[in-house]
Amino acid sequence: MDLRQLRYFVTTAEELHFGRAAERCHIAQPALSIQIKALEDTLGVRLLSRTNRVVTLTEAGRLFLKEARRTLEQAQHAAVVARRAGRGEIGRIEIGYSADTSYSGVLSGTLREYRRRVPDVELGLHELHPSTQVAHLLEGRLHIGFVASFVGNPAWKLPQELDSIRLAEWPLRLALPTDHPLARRSRIPREALANEPFIVYVGSDIEQDRSLIQLILGFMPRVAHEAHSGFSLVSLVGAGLGVAIVPSSVSSISIGEHVVYRPINGSTMQMGTDVVFRRDADDPAVIKFLEIVRPAQL
Structure with missing residues (x-):
């Protein structure tokens, strides 16, 4: 039959x-x-x-x-x-993202456009540290990663199995309580931060996270508190518990009027937002996603 x-x-x-x-x-x-x-x-x-x-x-x-x-x-x-x-019109894509990409609006803007053009693909979303996203991409547990990384960081290099599309770059800023004496300055000299208590963001690799701060400042800061998200980091700054280095995109987080953001003298490092994927990706839904993302590439 x-x-x-x-x-x-x-x-x-x-x-x-x-x-x-x-x-x-x-x-x-x-x-x-x-x-x-x-x-x-x-x-x-x-x-x-x-x-x-x-x-x-x-x-x-x-x-x-x-x-x-x-x-x-x-x-x-x-x-x-x-x-x-x-044709990549239906299916499911597993997407990782780090918190910085959600604060900047890059994640929401990209996903909104994708859903508008391909409404029937199901999206699995996972908030993960960049290094965890890389590991999951290599293991096949993620199809796409929205990764925030420091531009020019010599320790950050993608494995050869992965490729990336740069979507945005954000200059770094110092987040300070509004009543901090340095908040009156338009730019903050690095030497003025030598004795300041810092609140640092920590992910899956604490030593690497701290070494990046040392690379930015030129010295190892005095760490007063650790935070596991940009929101909690800025909240602790707003509480007057210390200062923090953040990408300018984080300034979209509203903590009343308790936090100000200032450039750091001599700091040219930026935070980049990349879409990361496997070079051998052959899932039509993933390929369709990348076709939509590429025109926005920097």
């Missing part, structure tokens, strides 16, 4: 006339009769009663007709699903 036989049977059951059914199926009437007989032999039951040129459905044929129509509809639906999946 195959789909062709089901279509022949359904057409014949609708016409109750072999000649008209053969015309609709674009085959000769004897060939249609042979296919219907083959279907009945496969099922071991008569589906059509043929007497004096009158064709009627048997009870088995009447019940089988309903199921045959459902089967053909489902087969057609399956074909549509396969074609849409092949």
